[in-house]
């Protein structure tokens with residue numbers, strides 16, 4: 641029951657925080673895509689003002705291929721990466737882990753080092769301009785084979801790029817089925833070599849997906865994880881081990897996981913002692929902003945300043961930022 645007025649959006653912007661669940665593939669601005677399409681003499685699938693109006697999943701995936709295909713040069717991929725950091729600054733975030741899934745980027749297939757280097761160039765330029773630092777989580781796809789997953793991890797470990805902070809896995813678990821066992825070896829290798837591990841589960845999968853993420857993939861963090869609420873023992877496990885969930889309320893509403901924010905379990909999970917944070921998932925494609933996510937929850941659940949501080953603190957602690965960045969953000973938060 642809301643017990644005070646929702647804090648103004650401007651005030652939420654000043655809340656020191658991090659973002660731990662967003663995809664680079666979800667950051668394509670229609671105006672930028674139009675410009676790239678014109679330069680490449682590639683037709684737009686529809687006019688710019690309707691570009692993000694998808695007619696179902698097949699259309700969405702087709703769009704993703706098209707957009708990732710346009711980001712085929714180092715300059716464009718760097719520009720996209722820079723734009724994400726600027727978006728973070730707009731939302732008052734001081735750090736983020738961003739996910740990129742190489743399987744979507746056909747123009748870069750077979751050139752993983754060049755692809756990471758291009759993203760790094762954009763993120764480094766952003767940092768030099770005073771924008772927030774961003775770590776990269778390189779993602780497997782749920783429908784990949786075990787061999788392809790191990791190949792990617794071995795390539796990452798050979799590269800040891802300082803920008804790469806974690807191994808991730810995303811994709812539709814409802815379509816892929818139970819795949820925890822298939823990816824266990826890839827995640828074991830990543831963990832043994834010191835990469836952090838973040839796993840999409842408990843969105844298109846139920847509680848079993850979250851359990852597999854913990855027990856088979858050694859997840860340091862779960863992306864979504866909200867359907868853990870369906871299994872009280874699993875909620876207990878998340879609390880005992882303090883495994884954080886990177887929750888994306890607007891994404892869950894737009895993709896039909898929950899019908900309305902009032903039905904969303906983020907506040908029940910929080911009150912049960914689970915470490916939750918709020919995030920945008922695919923900010924441009926879903927029309928979500930970090931401040932907007934805080935405002936949405938704050939209004940729906942009547943979050944006090946203390947709750948907002950806890951959520952922001954969770955986002956900082958759950959991030960894979962280095963100790964200096966975490967300490968700086970925690971210090972800023974203590975005086976909010």
Ligand SMILES: [Zn+2]
Pocket residue numbers: 661663810840863921
């Ligand atoms: Zn996601």
